[in-house]
Amino acid sequence: MSMQHSIQSWLKTLLSTGLLVLTILFNGAVFNGGVQAARNKDHTTSRLLLKVVPGADSFSEKEGEVPVYKAYKTDPDSGEKTLVGYAFVTSDTHPEPSGYSAEIDSLIGMDLEGNITGLKVVYYKESLRYTWGDFFSWDGYEDQFIGKRAEQRFQIDNDIDGIVKATISVKAMSRGVRQAVRAVTLEYLR
Numbered sequence: 787m788s789m790q791h792s793i794q795s796w797l798k799t800l801l802s803t804g805l806l807v808l809t810i811l812f813n814g815a816v817f818n819g820g821v822q823a824a825r826n827k828d829h830t831t832s833r834l835l836l837k838v839v840p841g842a843d844s845f846s847e848k849e850g851e852v853p854v855y856k857a858y859k860t861d862p863d864s865g866e867k868t869l870v871g872y873a874f875v876t877s878d879t880h881p882e883p884s885g886y887s888a889e890i891d892s893l894i895g896m897d898l899e900g901n902i903t904g905l906k907v908v909y910y911k912e913s914l915r916y917t918w919g920d921f922f923s924w925d926g927y928e929d930q931f932i933g934k935r936a937e938q939r940f941q942i943d944n945d946i947d948g949i950v951k952a953t954i955s956v957k958a959m960s961r962g963v964r965q966a967v968r969a970v971t972l973e974y975l976r
Contacts (some may be wrong), residue, residue, distance in 0.1 A: 830848075830855065830873070830875065830893060830908070832845075834893055834906050834908065835855060835857070835873050835893070835895075837895075837904055837906060838873050838893055838894060838895030838903060838904030838905060838906055839857040839870065839871045839872075839873050839895035839896075839897075839903055839904060840895075840903060840904065841859055841870055842857035842858060842859055842870050842871060842873075842895075843858065843859055843860050844857075844858045844860060844867065845857055845858065845873065846858070848878070850973065850974075851973065852874070852878070852879055852969050852970055852972075852973040852974070853874065853875075853878040853879070854872040854873065854874045854970060854974065855872065855873040855874065856869055856872060857869070857870050857871040857872060857873055857895070858870060869898065870897065870898065871895060871896055871897040871898055871903060872895070872896050872970055872974060873893060873894065873895045873896075874893070874894055874896075874966060874970055875891055875892070875893050875894075875908065875966075876890070876891055876892045876894065876962040876963060876965070876966040877889060877891045877962075878966075879965065879966040879969040879970065889909075889958075889962070890907060890909070890958055890959045890962060891907070891908050891909040891962075892905055892906065892907050892908065892928075892959065892962065892963055892966075893905070893906045893908050894931075894963060894966060894967065894970075896967065896970060896971075898975065899975075900935050900936055900967075900971050900975050901932075901933055901934070901935055902931050902932055902933060902934045902935070902963075902967060903932065904928075904932060905928045905929075905931040905932065905963065906928060907928060907959070931963060934967070935967070935971075936964075936967045936968045936971035936972075938964075939964075
């Protein structure tokens with residue numbers, strides 16, 4: 787009896803621990819393809835900022851009425867910093883259009899001519915019941931925004947590729963990116 791009771795107790799503990807781990811995973815405490823599944827107030831890291839503004843080597847703190855990180859390149863000889871662009875999060879510029887289940891926050895880099903230099907999805911959440919995968923981590927999806935400008939339409943199946951089973955999220959993301967790029971362009975480049 788003692789051995790059987792011990793095994794049952796061990797199995798209950800193992801089952802409870804397994805359920806706890808699954809609960810944590812499905813409540814968004816994991817990373818999917820580099821996209822943070824749990825909301826984090828500061829979506830940016832130095833690594834991500836450097837990815838979205840290639841050529842920059844330092845960034846200001848977030849500042850401005852339309853909040854941006856100013857991107858700088860430092861002259862190795864003089865140490866002088868030159869402004870080369872901006873990085874910003876879509877959620878800081880406008881109320882974002884909602885995807886299937888929630889907002890989709892993207893970190894965007896832009897040069898001084900208004901061209902998108904990089905984009906990384908830093909937060910989105912799909913409904914657990916309807917999730918088919920990590921839609922935005924597909925190779926080339928984020929890259930298709932590079933080179934786009936504020937005056938473009940960001941229209942799905944025209945200048946932005948759609949993703950099967952993620953139409954609502956793709957449209958919301960494109961609208962959010964377009965609105966953020968337009969806000970930063972109007973505030974800093976015109």
